[in-house]
Amino acid sequence: MVNDTTCRGYEAAEDQAGRVRALQDENAQLQRAVASHAVVDQAIGVVIAVGRLTPEQAWDVLRNVSQHTNIKLRRVAELLLELARTGQLPTNIRAELKRRLDHPPPPQG
Template sequence: MTQHEELVEKIEELQAETAQLRQALVSHAVVDQAIGVVLALSGLRPEQGWEVLKTVSQHTNTKLRDVAQHVVRWPHVGALPAEIRRALRRALAEAHAAHGGRALVRPEQRCEC
């Protein structure tokens, strides 16, 4: 392989890595926004909001960033996919129960999901 070919290959690798990092930043921002929505609904702490999203992702076999996108769009579209809605309701109830009822609202009022 020539030096020019090696440089071209390295540039392509760096471009791919840059694209992945950009996607990761976008995904991270969406997850942070979704945590904010969960916190507004539940009164949980940020780390608990993260756990709620992670639980929903695991129970629905949906990528975390996809769950986050649904949660962030939810206030605008007025609905969640049924499977995510059910998993979110369960995860919020479990988080509420696990933390001694410290949420700002009661479980049945937490979300109209």
């Protein structure tokens, strides 16, 4: 026979399992965010080197290329890293990057 104590024990176990699942989901999300951040930071470095820009200017260029090509920032960053490795870049991104590097944002500060 199941009594109140047993029911409370099952409810507590279910609550704990729910918390564990929530923490696992949060952990996975944070891991994806850290990986994405690293890719974007590396792409900013590529833009700095190619355009001889400050980090802030490179961030603006990367963000603007993403916005004007309607491609997610992380994907643009991945493609710029491919450019650094292979010399290849999709035409639309290459054209927008060139346009942005020809007319970079003014340095901040």
